[in-house]
Amino acid sequence: MTPELNLSGVYVHPLLAAAVLAFAAGRLIELLLARLRLYRFIWHRGLFDVAMSVILWGAFARLLTLN
Numbered sequence: 001m002t003p004e005l006n007l008s009g010v011y012v013h014p015l016l017a018a019a020v021l022a023f024a025a026g027r028l029i030e031l032l033l034a035r036l037r038l039y040r041f042i043w044h045r046g047l048f049d050v051a052m053s054v055i056l057w058g059a060f061a062r063l064l065t066l067n
Helices: 014-035 045-064
Strands: 006-007 010-012
Touching: 006 045, 014 045
Parallel strands: none
Antiparallel strands: 006 010
């Protein structure tokens, strides 16, 4: 069982915190890719964004639940 994160008296499950971090990081990466015009090399932008979000969520979840 993973312990919850204590944020000023509010207990948050680590997977929820990982999802929020993944969302923020994904938006930053999307802005960077759009600014550099790198989305033109990606076949399906929607699938790419979903896959990136899942990968980021898994990475942040792994980092937050390490014992």
